[in-house]
Amino acid sequence: MTAPLVGVLALQGAVREHVRALEAAGAGTRLVRRPADLDGLDALVMPGGESTAIARLARHDGLLPRVRTQVDGGMPVFGTCAGLILLADKVQDADALAGLDTVGGLRITARRNGFGSQLDSFEADLAVDGMEGPLRAVFIRAPQIVAAGDGVEVLAAHGDRPVLVRQGGILAATFHPELTDDTRLHGMLVEMARDRVA
Amino acid sequence: MTITTDQPQTRTRLNTGLAEMLKGGVIMDVVTPEQARIAEDAGAVAVMALERVPADIRAQGGVARMSDPDLIEGIIEAVSIPVMAKARIGHFVEAQVLQALKVDYIDESEVLSPADYTNHIDKHAFDVPFVCGATNLGEALRRITEGAAMIRSKGEAGTGDVSEAMRHIRTIRGEIRGLGAKSDDELYVAAKELAAPFELVRQVARDGRLPVVMFVAGGVATPADAAMMMQLGADGVFVGSGIFKSGDPEKRARAIVRATTHFDDPAEIAAASRGLGEAMVGINVADLPAPHRLAERGW
Numbered sequence: 001m002t003a004p005l006v007g008v009l010a011l012q013g014a015v016r017e018h019v020r021a022l023e024a025a026g027a028g029t030r031l032v033r034r035p036a037d038l039d040g041l042d043a044l045v046m047p048g049g050e051s052t053a054i055a056r057l058a059r060h061d062g063l064l065p066r067v068r069t070q071v072d073g074g075m076p077v078f079g080t081c082a083g084l085i086l087l088a089d090k091v092q093d094a095d096a097l098a099g100l101d102t103v104g105g106l107r108i109t110a111r112r113n114g115f116g117s118q119l120d121s122f123e124a125d126l127a128v129d130g131m132e133g134p135l136r137a138v139f140i141r142a143p144q145i146v147a148a149g150d151g152v153e154v155l156a157a158h159g160d161r162p163v164l165v166r167q168g169g170i171l172a173a174t175f176h177p178e179l180t181d182d183t184r185l186h187g188m189l190v191e192m193a194r195d196r197v198a
Numbered sequence: 199m200t201i202t203t204d205q206p207q208t209r210t211r212l213n214t215g216l217a218e219m220l221k222g223g224v225i226m227d228v229v230t231p232e233q234a235r236i237a238e239d240a241g242a243v244a245v246m247a248l249e250r251v252p253a254d255i256r257a258q259g260g261v262a263r264m265s266d267p268d269l270i271e272g273i274i275e276a277v278s279i280p281v282m283a284k285a286r287i288g289h290f291v292e293a294q295v296l297q298a299l300k301v302d303y304i305d306e307s308e309v310l311s312p313a314d315y316t317n318h319i320d321k322h323a324f325d326v327p328f329v330c331g332a333t334n335l336g337e338a339l340r341r342i343t344e345g346a347a348m349i350r351s352k353g354e355a356g357t358g359d360v361s362e363a364m365r366h367i368r369t370i371r372g373e374i375r376g377l378g379a380k381s382d383d384e385l386y387v388a389a390k391e392l393a394a395p396f397e398l399v400r401q402v403a404r405d406g407r408l409p410v411v412m413f414v415a416g417g418v419a420t421p422a423d424a425a426m427m428m429q430l431g432a433d434g435v436f437v438g439s440g441i442f443k444s445g446d447p448e449k450r451a452r453a454i455v456r457a458t459t460h461f462d463d464p465a466e467i468a469a470a471s472r473g474l475g476e477a478m479v480g481i482n483v484a485d486l487p488a489p490h491r492l493a494e495r496g497w
Contacts, residue, residue, distance in 0.1 A: 011459050012222040012243060014215075033460065048219050049243070050279050056241035056452075057459050081219070096238055096278045112278055118302040119325055121212045140215050141280065141302070179215045 004042035004193035007032040009067075011057040013049020013082060017178035018186075025186040027193065035066040043076040043193035045186075046083025046103070048140070048176050051112065054082055055100040068103045076169040076192035077103075078185070084172040085110050085143050092146065106170050107149030108162075114144030114174075126156040128164060128184075136182060137163065137175040145174060169196070206322070213327030213347035216280065216302065217411035220244055220348075220434055224424065224455045225413065227251050227438040229269075231276035233447075240451035244280040244303070246436070247273040252309050252356030253439035253478065256490070262310040264292040270299055282329070287496060288314025290323070297326040303348070304328045306341075308495035309355045309438075316497070321345030331415065333366045333493050335373035339394035339402070342410060349408060351432075352493040353416020356439050358480025360417040360426070362493055367414050367430050377403035416493065419444070419477050421457030421470040428461030445475030 003026055008018045010031035019029045022045065032038060044067065058064045064086065071077050079087040086102045088110035096112075115121070121141055125134035135156070145162045148154060156164035163174045164185075169192060177185040223243030228234040234245045249265040250258065264285055274281045280302035285292035287306055292313070296304050306319050308331050318341065321328040327347035332338035338349045351370060353363030373392075377399065380388055385403055389396040401409055414427040415436035424435045437454055444450045453470040460466035488494070 010222070014218045014221065016221070017218060049221075050219070050223065052238060052279060053223055053241045053243045053455070056239075057455065060456070093278070117274075117300040118213070118216055118280065118327060119297070119300055121216065123208045123212065138211060138215055140212055140219060176215060176219075179211060179218065 003028045004190060004197055005030060005040065006190065006193060007038060007041040007044045009044065009046045009054070009083070011049075012053050013047045014176065014178050015047055018045045018047050021178050021183045021186040022190070025183045025190045027186075027190045035061055035063050038066055038070055041070070041075060042197055043078070043189055044070070045189070046077060046079040046086055047178065048081035048083065051082040051085040052096045055086065055097055055102055059100060062101065064101045064103045068105055071103065071105055071170065074169055074196060076171070076189060076196060078189040079106075079170070079172040080176055080178065081140070081142060081174060084145075084174055085112055087170060087172050089149075106165070106167055106172055107152050108145050108165065108172075109147040111144045111146050113141050114146075115139065115142055117141070124158055126158065126163065128156045130155075131184060135177075135184065136180050137173075137177070138179045139175045142174045209325055210347065214410050216327060217329070217348035220280070220413075221411055222459060223434045224451075224458050225282065225434065225436045226441055226451060227436075228273060228442070231272045233442055234273045234276045234281075236448055237441075237451060238277045238279050240448060241455040242279060242451065243434070244282055245273065245277060246282045246284065246305060246438070247301070248284060251439040251442060252492070253358070253443050254356075255309060256356040256481075264289070264295065264310070267295065267299055270296070270301060274299070274301070284310055285319070286310040287312040288317050288319060290319045293319050293324060293328075297324055301326065306330050306346075308352060308492045312495050318344050318496070329413075331493070331496055332370065333496070334369050335402075336392035336394055337496060338370060338408060338412070339392055339398050342408070343395055343398060346410065348411050348413070350413040350415040350436055352496070353414065353418070354483045354486070355416045355492050356481075357417050357483055357486070358419040358440055358443075358478040359483045360419070360423045362483050363414050363417045363427060364430070366416075366493070367427060367432060370412070371431050374402055374406060374408070378406055417483070418454070419480065421453045421467055424454045425457045425461040425467045428458055434458065440478055443478035445477075450474050450477075
């Protein structure tokens with residue numbers, strides 16, 4: 001079986017870490033900076049970074065609406081932190097994103113930077129549905145999921161807030177799985193990509 | 199569910215991790231909430247809250263200190279991206295104040311007047327992350343040993359002359375490459391010469407990179423300057439006086455952000471460079487008498 005080809009949106013943010021995790025999980029990778037880079041991908045990762053910066057950088061060539069088209073066509077996508085914000089259908093306090101295209105499609109309401117300043121960043125062990133043993137999660141100026149709509153499966157929560165969700169081919173986390181050596185979530189995306197290829 | 203933020207290793211991962219999220223981005227000096235909003239709208243990944251940009255510190259002279267807390271808080275309230283602020287080298291109480299203000303990152307900066315000509319701040323004593331300047335690998339590794347979660351090569355702030363930024367990133371990258379060619383027994387001597395811990399030196403030799411993110415600062419004024427720093431291996435750029443001392447700050451800010459992302463695409467850099475109006479006038483570093491070179495502050 002050939003390795004699925006997974007793109008990593010590479011406009012800004014933790015790109016290198018996702019590439020390493022995906023390769024460890026058995027995928028081939030490609031950096032995505034322009035719409036043409038999306039052609040032929042089996043899945044896409046939208047990394048953490050600053051969602052305002054990423055959305056602005058993408059607007060020259062309509063990259064994010066193109067991602068939406070492919071996600072609607074069934075391409076699996078995994079958004080972490082800023083990536084989750086860009087996948088969310090609704091974002092609270094979205095002044096800084098006003099007038100910018102995002103991807104959307106994930107039926108959640110997200111709040112950017114939901115915990116406060118960097119001093120409020122933290123780590124926690126999560127119990128993930130269908131996963132054996134805890135998953136160490138790194139929350140850095142993390143967003144919050146304040147509401148999840150129909151068809152959004154909550155795979156993990158922290159307190160009473162969902163932090164890892166799945167809706168069909170869309171997987172999204174408010175934390176940073178790429179900053180630990182645990183590649184199980186990247187493995188989940190790679191499996192989704194394999195299923196689609198098959 | 200356990201939350202273990204109080205463990206030092208966890209804090210290190212959170213703080214170096216925030217710097218990872220800034221990679222490929224531009225951090226801009228701002229002196230008002232309005233400038234901070236312009237920077238955010240232009241796609242900055244963070245802002246540095248200051249009372250005076252380095253070019254003005256240079257022009258006005260006198261002792262340069264931490265900014266007024268009111269100014270810093272005003273900027274924190276104005277934007278959703280991370281806010282950094284500067285403390286003087288060795289001034290651990292300015293750093294305590296900045297942590298109390300809940301800034302996202304402290305820059306222990308040679309742009310301000312040093313408070314201590316022997317010691318830097320013990321950054322392990324803080325929960326908030328620090329970025330520190332460096333002109334060479336030994337300096338970078340000493341700052342990391344003291345707890346810096348991010349390094350920026352110093353360049354020469356407030357000049358608009360990129361030559362020192364060039365020299366410092368070439369020096370640091372060259373020294374890292376040099377370490378990679380050494381055997382273990384030679385690394386002991388290298389550690390001695392770098393005045394840095396052996397384990398850290400060996401890690402850098404093995405990985406071929408610093409264990410933290412490295413941005414470039416000090417003299418970046420154009421999209422081409424920023425793209426060149428990225429091509430030389432920077433993880434991102436700080437732009438100080440170069441934006442708000444130019445003719446059209448909004449346009450220049452957007453252009454530098456675009457060129458930083460598409461640093462390896464000359465057509466994009468060319469597109470970003472068009473019609474920006476006047477760049478900051480600048481000062482040639484070669485014309486600066488030695489006492490006015492900020493990069494020489496730090497030990």
